Amino acid sequence: MMGPPMRGREETLQKLREPKPKNIREVPGYLKRIISKFFCRLFYIFRLVWEAKPWILPIMLLYCLISGVLPVAGSFINAGILNTLAQAYTSALAGVPLPLQGIMGLLILKFVYLFASSLIGNVYQMIIRISGELVSNHIKIKIIEKARDVDLASFDMPQFYEKMENASREAGNRPVAILQSTFNILSVCISVISYIVILVTISPWAPAIIVALSVPTAVISFIYRKKNFQYMRHHSKDRRQMNYYNDLMVDKDVAKEVRIFHLSDIFIDSYKKTFQRYFTGMKNLIVQEGVWSSAMTFVAAAVNCSLFLYIANLVRLGTAQIGDYSLYTGALESISAGVSSLITTTATIYEGTLFIDNMIAFMEEQPKILPILPQPLHVARHTGHTIEFRHVRFAYPGTMRWVIDDVSFTIAPGETLVLVGLNGAGKTTLIKLLTRLYDPTEGIILLDGKDIRSYDINELYDMFGIIFQDFGKYAFTVGENIQFGQVNKGYVPHEVAAAAIAAGADAFIDKLKNGLDTPLTRYFEPDGTELSIGQWQKLSVARAFYSDSDILILDEPTASLDPLAEQEIFNQFDRLRQDKTTIFVSHRLSSATIASKILVLEQGKIVESGNHAQLMERRGKYWKMVSTQAKRYMGEGEQSVSSQKEKSFP
Numbered sequence: 001m002m003g004p005p006m007r008g009r010e011e012t013l014q015k016l017r018e019p020k021p022k023n024i025r026e027v028p029g030y031l032k033r034i035i036s037k038f039f040c041r042l043f044y045i046f047r048l049v050w051e052a053k054p055w056i057l058p059i060m061l062l063y064c065l066i067s068g069v070l071p072v073a074g075s076f077i078n079a080g081i082l083n084t085l086a087q088a089y090t091s092a093l094a095g096v097p098l099p100l101q102g103i104m105g106l107l108i109l110k111f112v113y114l115f116a117s118s119l120i121g122n123v124y125q126m127i128i129r130i131s132g133e134l135v136s137n138h139i140k141i142k143i144i145e146k147a148r149d150v151d152l153a154s155f156d157m158p159q160f161y162e163k164m165e166n167a168s169r170e171a172g173n174r175p176v177a178i179l180q181s182t183f184n185i186l187s188v189c190i191s192v193i194s195y196i197v198i199l200v201t202i203s204p205w206a207p208a209i210i211v212a213l214s215v216p217t218a219v220i221s222f223i224y225r226k227k228n229f230q231y232m233r234h235h236s237k238d239r240r241q242m243n244y245y246n247d248l249m250v251d252k253d254v255a256k257e258v259r260i261f262h263l264s265d266i267f268i269d270s271y272k273k274t275f276q277r278y279f280t281g282m283k284n285l286i287v288q289e290g291v292w293s294s295a296m297t298f299v300a301a302a303v304n305c306s307l308f309l310y311i312a313n314l315v316r317l318g319t320a321q322i323g324d325y326s327l328y329t330g331a332l333e334s335i336s337a338g339v340s341s342l343i344t345t346t347a348t349i350y351e352g353t354l355f356i357d358n359m360i361a362f363m364e365e366q367p368k369i370l371p372i373l374p375q376p377l378h379v380a381r382h383t384g385h386t387i388e389f390r391h392v393r394f395a396y397p398g399t400m401r402w403v404i405d406d407v408s409f410t411i412a413p414g415e416t417l418v419l420v421g422l423n424g425a426g427k428t429t430l431i432k433l434l435t436r437l438y439d440p441t442e443g444i445i446l447l448d449g450k451d452i453r454s455y456d457i458n459e460l461y462d463m464f465g466i467i468f469q470d471f472g473k474y475a476f477t478v479g480e481n482i483q484f485g486q487v488n489k490g491y492v493p494h495e496v497a498a499a500a501i502a503a504g505a506d507a508f509i510d511k512l513k514n515g516l517d518t519p520l521t522r523y524f525e526p527d528g529t530e531l532s533i534g535q536w537q538k539l540s541v542a543r544a545f546y547s548d549s550d551i552l553i554l555d556e557p558t559a560s561l562d563p564l565a566e567q568e569i570f571n572q573f574d575r576l577r578q579d580k581t582t583i584f585v586s587h588r589l590s591s592a593t594i595a596s597k598i599l600v601l602e603q604g605k606i607v608e609s610g611n612h613a614q615l616m617e618r619r620g621k622y623w624k625m626v627s628t629q630a631k632r633y634m635g636e637g638e639q640s641v642s643s644q645k646e647k648s649f650p
Helices: 009-016 024-052 056-093 100-149 152-156 158-170 175-191 206-234 236-250 255-260 264-317 322-326 331-363 427-434 457-462 478-483 493-502 533-546 563-576 589-594 612-618 621-632 636-648
Strands: 387-394 404-411 416-420 442-447 464-467 551-555 581-585 597-602 605-610
Touching (some): 024 056, 024 100, 024 175, 024 331, 056 100, 056 175, 100 158, 100 236, 100 255, 100 264, 100 331, 152 255, 158 331, 236 264, 255 464, 387 427, 404 427, 404 597, 404 605, 416 427, 416 589, 427 551, 427 581, 478 493, 493 533, 589 621, 597 612, 597 621, 605 612, 612 621
Parallel strands (some): 416 597, 551 581
Antiparallel strands (some): 387 404, 387 442, 597 605
């Protein structure tokens, strides 16, 4: 028998690899493809930033043009100062010093130039930091919204999960830095032949003054680095909340429940609100630091111009050479630094765009769990349903083993079906196929005689009330955890309380300080409550009672409960499942006695089917499992009696 088709990692990676040239004639084509991909990535980054906030790109472009033109303007100012000083020097030698007013006007213009340059730079850096926060947030939201829309099967593909993690880790902080470097290239190109590096050599004590001027700036930087650290430390709850909501949307272990219960929008909205709260304080710190830096820039510019006035006055009086002033310019150093900057920045941009491939590959993932009809069928609600599996086979992506192998069975309206079998038999996978979290690799599943793929996905999910074995434990209140059983119903207090009572969770909820309003886990709240696994499981059961479902699915609903609590839950389920189709997955076979049909699975195949009495009479695999479990609860004497009964059993 042929195995399932291989859809492995190597096949996907091979498509992503750029084939290297085999000979010199292929080099131009290879370079063309590399350059083309580079600009595709770069334009993708431009689009991401534009989507985040359209004003970011024009501001970056404006700064690029200004920073390219300013050095040219500075060169003209310096030339004017040198010419005036030359005239003043000549006049001083002749014994007729020129008036100071002409030189003062140029130096004031120089002061305005220096202050404007520094102010524009400080404001730009402030805007860049704010833009970085906004773009990073925008990309995180795109990633978690994409995680909401992709198929659950994608989370089983290692390469997809790797792309998602890399996109989340890298793409958030690189786009603005890459754009900043890109625009910097244009700025350097404009000013490379005119940019002037000023070397302060006014007098022996001039360096001390310049060093002293750097102290206040360093102090301001230290203070605000500390403030930023303290802010992040004191608001670590906000950052952890954002990470938590983000992780919920990209965690493969809870993706099933998030999808079935439509929790995605709640978590995304919670993320957005928390970010807004965190961002407001961070933005204020950035603006405050920018204002202080601008004030220090004014002081530094004023002191520098005082030094310029001092040396200019020395030239005017004839006590200094005009060449002393020329030392402030370094045209050759400017050109050398500009060329070096162009090379370094270009390499940095290229490296950065390579990381964006993770983001692009992740965002290009397309869902396949979609209705096969242009106009999907509507699911009939609050009525019985017939479910039929016809020769269904399934293998997880990238594997060679049939997890479900040629399975066929029918569930009639109102029937109670129990799936039993050892771990790995395929029970939970069968549930995932029924709820269309996955589609069969082969075969077909029918709901009321129609292909299950023909129905609207959200309506199909709403039909199921389901408790997964690996149910979610959400850092929300007790009541909200119960409400997640059916989000679109909203929070109805008396129904939430009734669901808690029905699940037997009211006993421990009543002992909590704030009852249903008690926050769970200690992720965010110091007084949050940590529940035992059994208490969490009762809350998951309460979700099923809160949901308005037609088909109730219970995947090991009582695995963490003691026998008395388990019996209490099953008694409640007897009332809950009236007029509903119910499907149990359980290792405790005592629950199978209430089933109208039992399917015994082994290595993905149905090896036995029937009700409890029929299967016990056959003395097959089901009988063996029941007998083995029964002996665990018996004493030696009881086992002896049981053995005698087994020997006399026909």
